[in-house]
Every structure is written in C-alpha cells, then in structure tokens.
Amino acid sequence: MKTIKDVFTDYKQGLDKIYDTNELGAITLLTVSEICNVSKAKIKAFPEDEVSPEQAEKLKSILEELKTGKPIQYILGKTEFYGLPFNVNPSVLIPRPETEELVEWVLNSVGSLKLAVGSLLDIGTGSGCIAISLKKNLLGFKVSAIDISADALQTAASNATLNAVDIEFIEDDILNIKSEIEIPKFEIIISNPPYVTLHDKTQMHTNVTDFEPHTALFVPENDPLIFYNAIAKFATTHLTENGLLFFEINESYGKETVKLLADKGFKNIELRKDMSGRDRMIRAFISSLAH
Template identity: 80%
Template sequence: MKTIKDVFENYKRMLKDIYDANEIEAITLLVINEICNLSKAKIKAFPETEILLEQNNELNNIFEELKTGKPVQYILGKTEFYGFPFNVNPSVLIPRPETEELVEWALASVGSRQSAVGSILDIGTGSGCIAVSLKKNLPGYKVSAIDISGEALQTAASNAVLNNVDIEFIKHDILNIKSEIKIPKSEIIISNPPYVTLYDKTQMHTNVTDFEPHSALFVPENDPLLFYKAIANFAITNLTQNGLLFFEINESYGNETVELLKNKGFKGIELRKDMSGRDRMVKAVNSGSGE
C-alpha cells in the first residue's frame, strides 16, 4: 500500500524536469489534499498515512496529466483566489497572487467597505476573479465585467454563482467598441489585460504558453501597450470625474504605462511594485468629467 510519503517521492522524481522542488511540493500537497480529503497540516504531519487504492489510481491519473505540463489547476478544474473558490479551465487564465495585490489595492482605495456604494467595471474579466472578489468585499457596489470570450464569460458567471454574488457580464471587445453597447459610468475601472510580448513568451514556462489562452496573454511586439491605450481611452469617457483606473501591467513597461496615462490627461498616477519587487500595478485618477 502506498503512503503519502511515497506519493511525494514519486511526484518529485518524475516531475523534476518540469518544475522546481518547491513547485513540485506545492502541487503534490494540493493534489493529495483534493483527492484524499486531508488537510494540508495532516498531510505534512503524518507522511506514513496509507493511500487507498482508488485514491492512488486518481493520483496516478493526475500525475500522467501533470507530466504533459498541464497546470494542476486545470486538471482539478478549480483554484483559490483572494480566499474564494473559482472554477478554471483552458478558456481562462489561472488567477495569480500578483492579481490579488491589485484587488487589495482597489479595496484599500474605497475606505469603509461594507457601507460603500458605487460601480465597478472589470475589463477582460476571464475567470471573473477580480470582479467576484471585489463584489464579495464591496456588497454595496454594482459590479459589471466584460470579456471578448463567450467561454470565459460562462466560466466567470459560474464563479459568480459559486460565490453567491450578482455581477452583470457583457460580451464586448474593448479594441472595437460599438456604440450600441451601453456601459454605465463607473467609479472604478480595473483591468488585467493581455500584456505578454513575443520576447516575454520565450522566457515563460511551457505550462503557461502551451495551455493558457493566448488571447488573454499576448500582444504584438511592436505595440505592447495596445490594450492600455484602448482601456485608457474608454476610461476617459466611462469613468466618473475623479474615478479610479487600476491596471496590472507588464513589469518591463511600468514607466511607459505611466507616461501613456499622463499624456491622456490622467492625474495622481502611481506605479506600484508587487511582492517580488517588480513594477506590476498602476493606479490613475480621471481628471475630467468624461462628458
């Protein structure tokens, strides 16, 4: 009979060419937690615990998928973001910890959360992780979210149901705004748009480039700020006066993004680093009325 320790050793030995040791341990812990319904504390404390045959078969099946480089979140079909559960699949990006920092920054800008009212628009919502997390923490706000992908919007809608929040989802291409689509003005616009260049792609792990949706990741090498330009233009007329614009950004284009927003008349622009010390977030204030 296999034990928890055996599973860790097997995963470590067979996945060492794909992931580093810390990643393998985290993945193995997550998989055992899910399949064996054991807390992570128990898994670590009792490595000699025996694995049932049926559980071992499931662990082996997951292992075979992991060997292809497929992200564990897609294999399990779910992940956690900002303390909330989310369904994920290859139609949406897997939510990252850096994006949690963006959500926290937006929440901190609101002040007293439970009594706050207003409206928020999430552009390029993907799994809906930003929109759902903001709505959970700002129940008085009306939250809307747009995405070009119908499949992504279905996943986002399922996550709104999963987390028991009411969000308006709109299928819309921010690069091709149609006048007949009416989106109400918001106090906050927030976005984690595509920003990965072809050069960046060469530096990325294949479990991202081979499995996560390219439409949510990549931009042309000669126009890396394509989506930031479009969203900034949209925000000029769709943010309220003194409304806030939040971006997650490519760490290589922090100063360029700040300059772009300055040139478009935004004020109070702040570039912030993430937990790893990389330029990763920008906040700006809409200086006009948007009329």
C-alpha cells in the first residue's frame, strides 16, 4: 500500500523539472487533500497514513496530466479565490493571488469612502472571480460584468450560482462595444485585462502559455496598452462624478499606464506594488475634466 509520503516522493520525481520546490509541494498537498478528502494539516502531520488503491490510481493519473504542464486547477476543475470556491476550465484564466490584492484594495477604498450602495462593472470578467468576490462583500452594490467569451461567461454564471450572488453578465468586446449597458454610470469600474506581450510570453511558464486562454492573456507587441486605452476611454463616460477606476497591470508598463490615465483627465492616480514588490495595480479617480 502507498503512503502519503510515497505520493509526495512520486510527485517530486515526476515534476521537479517543471516546478520549483515550493510550488511542487503546494500542488502535491492540494492534490492529495482533494483526492483523499483529508485536511492539509492532517496530511502534514501523518505522512505515513496509507491511501486506498483507488486513490493511488487517481493520484497517479493526475500526476501524468501534471507532467504535460496542465495546471492542477484545470485538472481538478476548481480553485479558491478570496476565500470563495470557483469552477475553472481552459475557457478562463486561473485566478491569481495578486488579483486578490486588487479586490482587497477596492473593498478598502469603498470602506474609506463610506460607499454603502452603488454600481460596479468588471470588464473582462473571465471566471467572474473579481465581480463575485466584490459582490459577496458589497451587498448594497449592483454588479455587472463583461466578457467577449460566451464560454467564459457560462463559467462565470456557474460561479455566481455557486457563490449565491446576483450579477448581470454581458457578452461584448470592450474594444468594439455594442451592447447598451443597463446602468449608464458606475461608481466603480475594474478590470484585469489582457496585457501579456510576445516578449513577456518567452519568460512565462508553459503551463500558462500552453493551457490558459490566449484571448485573455496576450496583446500586440506594438500596442501593449490597447485594452487600458479602450477601458479608460469607456470609463470617462461611464463613471459617476468622483468614480473610481481600478486596473491590474503589466509590471513593465506602470509609468506608461499612469501617463495614459493622466492624459485622459483622471486624477489622484496611484500605482501600487503587489506582495512581490512589482508594479501590479492602479487606482484612479475620474475628473470632471476627463475626456
């Protein structure tokens, strides 16, 4: 019979060329916890516990998929974001911890501005992780979310149901928007749009570039801020007076994104670093002079 310790050894031998030690350990811990239905704390405390033959076979099968570079979240079909469960599949990006920091910034901003009610739009919602997490914590807000992908919106809708929140989902392309938005003005517009250039792609892990949806990732090398420009332009006419615009950004284009917003008349523009010390997010207020 295989023990949990044996499984960790198998995964280390099979994946050490793909993942670093910390990530490999986290993936193995998550997989064993899910397949064996046991807490991560118990796994760490009792590594000599045995796994059943059925569990061992399932763990072996998942290991073979992981060897191809396929992310564990897609294999399991789910992940966690901001303490909430989310379904994920190759039609949507896997939510990242840095995006949780963006959600936290929005919630802190709403709290400091004492906004009890309002409306919020998430552009490029993907799995719906931003919109759903915000709605779960801003009960007085009407939340809408746009995405170009019908498959992504289907996943996002399933996640809204899973987390028992009501969100208006809209299929549209922010680069060429056609739909009549139900709410003409929003207190908050937020987006984690595509921002990866072809140069960035060469630095990225294949488990991202080979498996996650390219339409949600990549932008033209000669126009890396194409989505920021379109969303900022949209925000100038769809934010309420003193409304807020939040972006997750490409760390290489922080200053350029700030300048783009300033040129469009936004004010009090703040560039913030993520937990890794990289320029990762921006908050800006709409100005009455914005154009």
